[in-house]
Amino acid sequence: MSRAERKQSPPPSPITSLPEDVAVDILARLPICDYPRVSLVSKRFRSLVSSPEIYARRRSSPGCTEHCLYVFLYNYANRVNRLYTLRRSNSSSRLVLIPGLPPAIPPYGSFAAVGSRIYVFDGVNSSYTIDCTSHTVQHLPRMPVPLSNTVADVVGGRIYVVGYHDADPKSKAMLEFNTETQTWKGPMTVPGMQIRDGCVVAMAGKMYIRDFEKSFVYDPEERKWETEEVLSSKCWGESACVVDDVLFFYDWSDKELRAYDPERKCWQVVKGLDDLLAEIRGVACCWLHTVSYGGRLVLLYGKGEFLYITKEVCCAEVSLEIRQGGQIWGKVYQWCDDHALIAGNFIIRKSLDVVL
Numbered sequence: 270m271s272r273a274e275r276k277q278s279p280p281p282s283p284i285t286s287l288p289e290d291v292a293v294d295i296l297a298r299l300p301i302c303d304y305p306r307v308s309l310v311s312k313r314f315r316s317l318v319s320s321p322e323i324y325a326r327r328r329s330s331p332g333c334t335e336h337c338l339y340v341f342l343y344n345y346a347n348r349v350n351r352l353y354t355l356r357r358s359n360s361s362s363r364l365v366l367i368p369g370l371p372p373a374i375p376p377y378g379s380f381a382a383v384g385s386r387i388y389v390f391d392g393v394n395s396s397y398t399i400d401c402t403s404h405t406v407q408h409l410p411r412m413p414v415p416l417s418n419t420v421a422d423v424v425g426g427r428i429y430v431v432g433y434h435d436a437d438p439k440s441k442a443m444l445e446f447n448t449e450t451q452t453w454k455g456p457m458t459v460p461g462m463q464i465r466d467g468c469v470v471a472m473a474g475k476m477y478i479r480d481f482e483k484s485f486v487y488d489p490e491e492r493k494w495e496t497e498e499v500l501s502s503k504c505w506g507e508s509a510c511v512v513d514d515v516l517f518f519y520d521w522s523d524k525e526l527r528a529y530d531p532e533r534k535c536w537q538v539v540k541g542l543d544d545l546l547a548e549i550r551g552v553a554c555c556w557l558h559t560v561s562y563g564g565r566l567v568l569l570y571g572k573g574e575f576l577y578i579t580k581e582v583c584c585a586e587v588s589l590e591i592r593q594g595g596q597i598w599g600k601v602y603q604w605c606d607d608h609a610l611i612a613g614n615f616i617i618r619k620s621l622d623v624v625l
Contacts, residue, residue: 293322298330334625335624339621340352340617342618344613346613350375351370352399362603364610375389375390377417378391382622383448386399386400388421413456416431416434419431420468422471423471424489431469442456444456460494463481465481468505470510474488477500479509484497499534502536503529505518512566515528515529516528516529516531519559519568537597539599542599556571557571558620569582570583570584580614582617585604586604587600587602
């Protein structure tokens with residue numbers, strides 16, 4: 270017998286020989302950040318971690334769903350918007366480009382997340398949804414009327430899109446999109462406001478839009494608009510987000526993180542973040558965005574040499590607590606200031622919390 274014949278192949282790994290249903294059940298319980306390493310085990314595992322079945326199993330298994338942060342970045346170098354996701358490991362975090370998506374993500378469109386899907390609205394051309402389990406695109410039914418320079422957010426599982434009709438600054442309309450039936454309703458009338466890119470949030474079952482002077486509130490149940498004076502007293506905008514029905518934004522004039530409670534109708538400064546904010550003030554911060562991420566508040570900010578020239582994107586994750594008297598305190602949960610999520614001259618167009 271030759272040496273080659275005497276040499277035996279190593280026995281197959283027990284995990285790679287598991288029945289498919291058992292393998293899917295095990296993989297569905299792993300953190301999504303481990304999937305890139307799991308895909309290197311074998312072609313079979315690579316196929317499983319990218320299959321719709323594993324995400325369906327995650328949704329049906331208690332405690333297996335996971336929040337993932339997706340970020341649309343505008344690159345000043347090539348003047349395009351691209352989608353990235355935050356990928357974490359034990360030693361670092363970084364923003365990873367999602368390949369294979371349309372290269373021309375609309376520069377003046379709007380974005381919203383429902384479950385595992387991101388909805389992209391570009392009323393002038395087309396609208397589509399990105400399935401974040403497979404990073405594939407599906408076109409949506411055409412809007413009843415084309416809207417440009419839109420803003421959008423989600424209330425009660427429905428997406429409300431507001432924009433200019435016929436590119437006329439005096440003609441505005443709102444559409445309602447049902448994500449379950451994939452149908453549109455509208456157009457509906459909108460009060461006189463100037464629509465600003467990204468200046469919209471949803472909290473406590475209502476949609477809030479900020480123009481250059483006022484804050485407008487839409488109640489879908491009563492189907493009516495109002496203005497809110499106390500909310501209008503601060504110039505919150507595209508950098509704002511909502512965590513547990515409280516609005517947060519970074520006030521550039523006073524260099525403070527502010528919070529607005531719609532029930533109490535009052536503003537306050539978030540306490541406990543002096544070191545974080547002092548560091549951000551001292552690094553030539555070009556811009557700062559807030560985003561709700563799995564019940565925590567994330568600050569994404571650009572570090573640079575001077576205004577509007579970003580060298581790298583960094584982030585800090587903050588846990589929030591309401592103490593006696595309703596005072597909101599923040600505590601830094603994770604801070605990636607010592608290394609960049611991504612290097613380059615970027616600005617954030619939109620950041621979204623997606624559930625997988």
